[in-house]
Amino acid sequence: MGTDELYPPDRLIAAQRATAAAGLDALLLTPGSDLRYLTGYDAHVGERLTCLVLPAEGVPTLIVPRLERPAAEAAPNTGVRIVDHPDGVDPYPLVVAALDGPPAAVGLADRMWAEQVLALRAALPGAAQRLAGEALRELRIRKSPAEVAALADAGAAIDEVHLRMGRWLRPGRTEAEVAADIAAAIRDAGHVSVDFVIVAAGPNGASPHHGTSDRPIGAGEPVVVDIGGTMPSGYRSDCTRTYVAGGPAPADFVDYYAVLHAAQGAAVAAVRPGITGATADAAAREPITAAGYGDAFLHRTGHGIGLDGHEEPYLVAGNDRPLEAGMAFSIEPGIYLAGRHGARIEDIVVCTTDGVQRLNTTPTELIAL
Structure with a gap:
């Protein structure tokens, strides 16, 4: 089977609609199954920040460490804007910049590391943090x-x-x-x-x-x-x-x-x-x-x-x-x-x-x- 069948390009659009329907302004997805489900990108799990910023409306942005940009670009369905960050530079302002104004509520990857949860809380102090599963559960629970x-x-x-x-x-x-x-x-x-x-x-x-x-x-x-x-x-x-x-x-x-x-x-x-x-x-x-x-x-x-x-x-x-x-x-x-x-x-x-x-x-x- 082709990767476009397994990771169809319109999946991002469906996820954005589900995000809006859940009352969330954006999903913030670090490496794991949710990120792979939406993009096909099997991102490396590590201390450097990788985060898909998926707004309910607008252009999705995939924030990646600079050394991992080639892998992100090679993923099956990263039909998103890719922004990278070098070592030694705080990447969390890139998350803020990828959003169209301060969000009221964001959905975090259900199994996000605690240090990333807390860093995003500090970067977006006005945003309620909820689980991305509230938006993605209904998409993922039924297999194509x-x-x-x-x-x-x-x-x-x-x-x-x-x-x-x-x-x-x-x-x-x-x-x-x-x-x-x-x-x-x-x-x-x-x-x-x-x-x-x-x-x-x-x-x-x-x-x-x-x-x-x-x-x-x-x-x-x-x-x-x-x-x-x-x-x-x-x-x-x-x-x-x-x-x-x-x-x-x-x-x-x-x-x-x-x-x-x-x-x-x-x-x-x-x-x-x-x-x-x-x-x-x-x-x-x-x-x-x-x-x-x-x-x-x-x-x-x-x-x-x-x-x-x-x-x-x-x-x-x-x-x-x-x-x-x-x-x-x-x-x-x-x-x-x-x-x-x-x-x-x-x-x-x-x-x-x-x-x-x-x-x-x-x-x-x-x-x-």
Whole structure:
């Protein structure tokens, strides 16, 4: 796909309209997913100021360090005025100059560094600071066909890594050794960076965000493998499968894995426009609870994904926002028994006009290696 499809030029105009509709005079976006969403520019995160000044009306200005101007000019959709600043010069007056008079309210990138927030407060003392997400949330939460295609490419790439797991995951190897092989494979599959590698064997599998350790993997131990990375497009992958290597799994594990497998499949099948995030969460949670494992399902059922690994919408109790076509998110229930073992199954899916599309297509059954 072309970068003009993934980062269309009219996106800046849509963002300006959304800024005005939110009652904001401008968005001030430092490096991160919002800036990349609007311009395609994967800006370096550092102490030097990079900031897109997007007024509700008028010409957008991208303020960059002088040494990074060539990278900014090469971005797919920086159809904006670029102003640079040399080292040793205060860049914040450039933000003020890029605005048409003192603003009453500005939207700051949701994950802006605190030192930049405070510097902008000092530079624009009369401006109320709010979150840029108030304007951009509705644009980003529904993926375009090009974004769905980018997420599908990411899903296929991470699926390729899971399909090769038997090469690395063997009894006697440590979680960290397996993780190092997986990380290399994530890059080999087309990702530009590795976002995370969780290899959690035996009792470590009962901790959803365990990471890795130097503990050797035992024969027949369940191993939760949750992996993801960022593609050249900027869009992310995230997929979890649970494995058993070198021997039969514990009987109690096999029993509750069957419950988890059915619950994850039911939650995927429940996705369609109009159901809420809370309803999707309940579709996974209710069968797990009915089987007696409710207290062992420790987290929400899913999170949105796109240019961020975690973004809206969230599939969680209390989220009564209906799902809509184009929303992309994980379906990842888990069961975790402290001190023993755990399991999780995760697919990225997209809500379609009449149902759901799985972007991870490998089998979700317990995988024996």
